[in-house]
Amino acid sequence: MFCISVAARADKYTLDRSQLPQPAQEMIAKYFPKAKIAMIKVDKHLLKRTDYDVKLVNGTKIEFNNAGKWTSVDCKKKEVPQELVIRSIRNYVKNNGNGAYIVKVENSFKGYEIELSDGVELKFSKLGKLNGIDMND
Incomplete structure:
Protein backbone atom coordinates (compact mmCIF):
# COMPACT_ATOMS: atom_id res chain seq x y z
CA MET A 1 0.00 0.00 0.00
CA CYS A 75 0.35 40.80 -27.90
CA LYS A 76 -2.11 38.80 -30.05
CA LYS A 77 -2.26 40.81 -33.30
CA LYS A 78 -0.22 43.81 -32.10
CA GLU A 79 3.56 44.15 -32.24
CA VAL A 80 5.60 43.17 -29.19
CA PRO A 81 7.62 46.19 -27.95
CA GLN A 82 10.86 45.93 -29.93
CA GLU A 83 13.11 46.51 -26.93
CA LEU A 84 11.92 43.20 -25.42
CA VAL A 85 13.49 41.26 -28.29
CA ILE A 86 17.27 41.00 -28.62
CA ARG A 87 18.75 42.94 -31.54
CA SER A 88 19.92 39.93 -33.57
CA ILE A 89 16.38 38.50 -33.60
CA ARG A 90 14.85 41.89 -34.44
CA ASN A 91 17.33 42.23 -37.32
CA TYR A 92 16.57 38.72 -38.59
CA VAL A 93 12.83 39.43 -38.64
CA LYS A 94 13.35 42.83 -40.27
CA ASN A 95 15.55 41.35 -43.01
CA ASN A 96 13.71 38.06 -43.58
CA GLY A 97 10.17 38.53 -42.32
CA ASN A 98 8.60 39.87 -45.54
CA GLY A 99 6.95 42.71 -43.64
CA ALA A 100 5.71 40.52 -40.77
CA TYR A 101 6.32 41.65 -37.20
CA ILE A 102 6.70 39.92 -33.86
CA VAL A 103 3.40 39.37 -32.00
CA LYS A 104 4.62 36.86 -29.39
CA VAL A 105 7.94 36.08 -27.74
CA GLU A 106 8.77 33.34 -25.26
CA ASN A 107 11.98 33.43 -23.27
CA SER A 108 13.23 30.19 -21.69
CA PHE A 109 16.54 28.73 -20.62
CA LYS A 110 16.75 27.07 -24.09
CA GLY A 111 16.32 30.27 -26.06
CA TYR A 112 13.56 32.30 -27.68
CA GLU A 113 10.44 31.29 -29.55
CA ILE A 114 9.00 34.02 -31.73
CA GLU A 115 5.62 34.17 -33.45
CA LEU A 116 5.20 36.54 -36.36
CA SER A 117 2.05 38.33 -37.50
CA ASP A 118 1.83 35.99 -40.51
CA GLY A 119 1.76 32.90 -38.26
CA VAL A 120 5.37 31.81 -38.83
CA GLU A 121 7.12 30.59 -35.69
CA LEU A 122 10.88 30.97 -35.26
CA LYS A 123 13.19 29.40 -32.69
CA PHE A 124 16.43 31.09 -31.68
CA SER A 125 19.26 30.28 -29.30
CA LYS A 126 19.93 32.54 -26.32
CA LEU A 127 22.52 34.29 -28.51
CA GLY A 128 19.98 34.93 -31.27
CA LYS A 129 21.05 32.19 -33.70
CA LEU A 130 18.15 30.81 -35.75
CA ASN A 131 17.50 27.16 -34.81
CA GLY A 132 14.24 26.46 -36.60
CA ILE A 133 11.25 27.72 -38.58
CA ASP A 134 7.68 26.42 -38.37
CA MET A 135 5.42 27.60 -41.18
CA ASN A 136 1.80 27.48 -40.03
CA ASP A 137 -0.72 27.04 -42.83
Whole structure:
Protein backbone atom coordinates (compact mmCIF):
# COMPACT_ATOMS: atom_id res chain seq x y z
CA MET A 1 0.00 0.00 0.00
CA PHE A 2 1.23 3.47 -0.77
CA CYS A 3 0.00 6.94 -0.02
CA ILE A 4 -0.04 9.92 -2.33
CA SER A 5 -0.04 13.36 -0.83
CA VAL A 6 -0.96 16.35 -2.93
CA ALA A 7 -0.65 19.91 -1.75
CA ALA A 8 -3.35 22.23 -2.99
CA ARG A 9 -2.32 25.02 -5.28
CA ALA A 10 -3.47 28.40 -4.16
CA ASP A 11 -4.20 30.52 -7.24
CA LYS A 12 -5.21 34.05 -6.47
CA TYR A 13 -6.68 36.67 -8.80
CA THR A 14 -6.19 40.38 -8.31
CA LEU A 15 -5.91 43.73 -10.07
CA ASP A 16 -3.29 45.02 -7.63
CA ARG A 17 0.08 45.53 -9.39
CA SER A 18 1.82 45.53 -6.00
CA GLN A 19 1.17 41.77 -5.85
CA LEU A 20 3.77 41.38 -8.61
CA PRO A 21 7.52 41.21 -7.93
CA GLN A 22 9.26 44.56 -8.45
CA PRO A 23 10.94 43.57 -11.78
CA ALA A 24 7.53 42.63 -13.20
CA GLN A 25 6.02 45.93 -12.09
CA GLU A 26 8.92 47.81 -13.70
CA MET A 27 8.67 45.85 -16.96
CA ILE A 28 4.96 46.64 -17.31
CA ALA A 29 5.52 50.32 -16.48
CA LYS A 30 8.37 50.59 -19.01
CA TYR A 31 6.99 48.64 -21.99
CA PHE A 32 3.23 49.04 -21.46
CA PRO A 33 3.02 52.42 -19.69
CA LYS A 34 -0.59 53.21 -20.62
CA ALA A 35 -1.87 49.68 -20.18
CA LYS A 36 -4.64 48.89 -17.77
CA ILE A 37 -4.57 45.57 -15.91
CA ALA A 38 -7.55 43.31 -16.62
CA MET A 39 -6.35 40.51 -14.32
CA ILE A 40 -3.32 39.22 -12.45
CA LYS A 41 -3.22 35.51 -11.63
CA VAL A 42 -0.80 34.63 -8.83
CA ASP A 43 -0.12 30.95 -9.44
CA LYS A 44 1.51 29.26 -6.43
CA HIS A 45 3.09 25.87 -7.12
CA LEU A 46 4.65 23.26 -4.92
CA LEU A 47 8.01 24.10 -3.37
CA LYS A 48 7.01 27.75 -2.92
CA ARG A 49 7.51 28.63 -6.60
CA THR A 50 5.10 31.26 -7.88
CA ASP A 51 4.33 32.32 -11.44
CA TYR A 52 2.39 35.41 -12.44
CA ASP A 53 0.07 35.73 -15.42
CA VAL A 54 -0.94 39.27 -16.28
CA LYS A 55 -3.66 40.09 -18.76
CA LEU A 56 -4.01 43.65 -19.98
CA VAL A 57 -7.29 45.22 -21.07
CA ASN A 58 -6.02 45.36 -24.69
CA GLY A 59 -5.68 41.53 -24.70
CA THR A 60 -1.91 41.32 -24.19
CA LYS A 61 -0.85 38.49 -21.92
CA ILE A 62 2.47 38.57 -20.03
CA GLU A 63 3.84 35.70 -17.97
CA PHE A 64 6.46 36.20 -15.26
CA ASN A 65 8.52 33.72 -13.26
CA ASN A 66 9.04 33.68 -9.50
CA ALA A 67 11.73 36.38 -9.73
CA GLY A 68 9.52 38.69 -11.78
CA LYS A 69 11.35 38.17 -15.08
CA TRP A 70 9.08 37.89 -18.09
CA THR A 71 8.89 34.47 -19.73
CA SER A 72 6.26 35.18 -22.37
CA VAL A 73 4.70 38.25 -23.98
CA ASP A 74 1.74 37.65 -26.30
CA CYS A 75 0.35 40.80 -27.90
CA LYS A 76 -2.11 38.80 -30.05
CA LYS A 77 -2.26 40.81 -33.30
CA LYS A 78 -0.22 43.81 -32.10
CA GLU A 79 3.56 44.15 -32.24
CA VAL A 80 5.60 43.17 -29.19
CA PRO A 81 7.62 46.19 -27.95
CA GLN A 82 10.86 45.93 -29.93
CA GLU A 83 13.11 46.51 -26.93
CA LEU A 84 11.92 43.20 -25.42
CA VAL A 85 13.49 41.26 -28.29
CA ILE A 86 17.27 41.00 -28.62
CA ARG A 87 18.75 42.94 -31.54
CA SER A 88 19.92 39.93 -33.57
CA ILE A 89 16.38 38.50 -33.60
CA ARG A 90 14.85 41.89 -34.44
CA ASN A 91 17.33 42.23 -37.32
CA TYR A 92 16.57 38.72 -38.59
CA VAL A 93 12.83 39.43 -38.64
CA LYS A 94 13.35 42.83 -40.27
CA ASN A 95 15.55 41.35 -43.01
CA ASN A 96 13.71 38.06 -43.58
CA GLY A 97 10.17 38.53 -42.32
CA ASN A 98 8.60 39.87 -45.54
CA GLY A 99 6.95 42.71 -43.64
CA ALA A 100 5.71 40.52 -40.77
CA TYR A 101 6.32 41.65 -37.20
CA ILE A 102 6.70 39.92 -33.86
CA VAL A 103 3.40 39.37 -32.00
CA LYS A 104 4.62 36.86 -29.39
CA VAL A 105 7.94 36.08 -27.74
CA GLU A 106 8.77 33.34 -25.26
CA ASN A 107 11.98 33.43 -23.27
CA SER A 108 13.23 30.19 -21.69
CA PHE A 109 16.54 28.73 -20.62
CA LYS A 110 16.75 27.07 -24.09
CA GLY A 111 16.32 30.27 -26.06
CA TYR A 112 13.56 32.30 -27.68
CA GLU A 113 10.44 31.29 -29.55
CA ILE A 114 9.00 34.02 -31.73
CA GLU A 115 5.62 34.17 -33.45
CA LEU A 116 5.20 36.54 -36.36
CA SER A 117 2.05 38.33 -37.50
CA ASP A 118 1.83 35.99 -40.51
CA GLY A 119 1.76 32.90 -38.26
CA VAL A 120 5.37 31.81 -38.83
CA GLU A 121 7.12 30.59 -35.69
CA LEU A 122 10.88 30.97 -35.26
CA LYS A 123 13.19 29.40 -32.69
CA PHE A 124 16.43 31.09 -31.68
CA SER A 125 19.26 30.28 -29.30
CA LYS A 126 19.93 32.54 -26.32
CA LEU A 127 22.52 34.29 -28.51
CA GLY A 128 19.98 34.93 -31.27
CA LYS A 129 21.05 32.19 -33.70
CA LEU A 130 18.15 30.81 -35.75
CA ASN A 131 17.50 27.16 -34.81
CA GLY A 132 14.24 26.46 -36.60
CA ILE A 133 11.25 27.72 -38.58
CA ASP A 134 7.68 26.42 -38.37
CA MET A 135 5.42 27.60 -41.18
CA ASN A 136 1.80 27.48 -40.03
CA ASP A 137 -0.72 27.04 -42.83
